[in-house]
Amino acid sequence: MTDSLDRVAIIGAGPAGLATARALKALKIPFDVFEKHSNVGGIWDRSNPGSPMYRTAHFISSRTMSGHQGFPMPDHYPDYPSNEQILTYIQSFAKTFDLEADIRFNTVVNNVRKQEQYWQLESTHNGLTTTENYRWVVCANGTNWHPNRPTLKGEENFHGKIIHAVDYHDTAMLRDKRVLVVGAGNSGVDIASDAGFNAKQGYLSLRRGYHFVPKHIMGEPADVFGAKSDWMPMWLKQKSFGFLLRMLNGDLTRLGLKNPDHKVMTSHPIMNTQVLHYLQHGDLIAKPDIDHLEGNTVYFDDDSSADIDLIILATGYHWRIPYLNNLYFPWKNERPQTFLKIFNKDYPSLFINGFVETNGGAYKLFDDMAFLIANVIQAQKDNPLQAKTIQRYIEGPEPDLSGNIRFIDSARHTGYTNSRSYQKAMETMRKDFGWTEGYEKLAAKVGI
Structure with a gap:
């Protein structure tokens, strides 16, 4: 068994996992990314076993509104990029921020469980199963892998x-x-x-x-x-x-x-x-x-x-975190119930990125989620007093993320999020704790 108590385990090297990796790298917080496939991209890589991607698929939000913060999609891309172009963009994001060196490809996470002050993570690579301990875990495995x-x-x-x-x-x-x-x-x-x-x-x-x-x-x-x-x-x-x-x-x-x-x-x-x-x-x-x-x-x-x-x-997908016992998160209609779609009130060192359904471009939201995760981890690591204040904050009332919209009554729309309201709620938390450095400065820190 290996101890990595000062490190973060990120599970998944799709857009949400990579956004989290960039934010952690900017704040010099060590991490490992576990990816079951041989490359980054998540569902956008059609060669990734279990990917739901089809040859004619295009982004449903526009190039203009969809790129990562501080890393816009190329100007030569069409308004609605193809799945091949999105995959190329994601791969370029990983290369630009030099994230691949910290990704363990072809590694399946079998189980994550809490053990006192750390998380015990069991993974398999090339038939060899390894158990390691991490202080923090970020679940970023995506939502479109388990067909309904x-x-x-x-x-x-x-x-x-x-x-x-x-x-x-x-x-x-x-x-x-x-x-x-x-x-x-x-x-x-x-x-x-x-x-x-x-x-x-x-x-x-x-x-x-x-x-x-x-x-x-x-x-x-x-x-x-x-x-x-x-x-x-x-x-x-x-x-x-x-x-x-x-x-x-x-x-x-x-x-x-x-x-x-x-x-x-x-x-x-x-x-x-x-x-x-x-x-x-x-x-x-x-x-x-x-x-x-x-x-x-x-x-x-x-x-x-x-x-x-x-x-x-075309009947959708079950949301799953297959390596984690469902008892670690409260679930409702197959949606994990968290504060700001990120924070676990009962397990402050366990986070989610990418488990959000919204009416706008997702990648900028993943960046905002990653920024909050990284800063909370930094506080837990270096500033216990602030970490206690953060814990009280996330145990408080959930802000309204609906944008005053009464979404239809269906399992899919449980906790559905208005993109602009969600951005404002995350911006409020950043301001409340003084985390206001822009993404351009963060990008500079990781060498763009």
């Missing part, structure tokens, strides 16, 4: 093929097939659009109605356009943006879709109107929820049916 695969009524009698979206990688899977996509997350509508263009016939099954946001509004990326209305009160923003979507998209029921049963901005945004194009041309046909399967036929709850060769379940 519902069982469909009658699927044992279905003659076609059923897969989860995690196993969809290329449009070649769709050719000459009648394809039904189930679910309207951003992956679901992307895959449905692929089916509309490539399949013999595409279908999209949705339980409810949704708001479909175009990726460009008046020639600008939608999030850039939306940021210009941050001065508006939320009720006015919802009313004006809802009106704009109705003007742009018209009555979606004409395409066989249901009317949304919720206000705009009260659910995770669907950044896709390409799917409407294929619905308008009949290459994609909207269907309601599935009732049951029989033979080659899928029966829907409106008494309609369709003969289908391939069903793709």
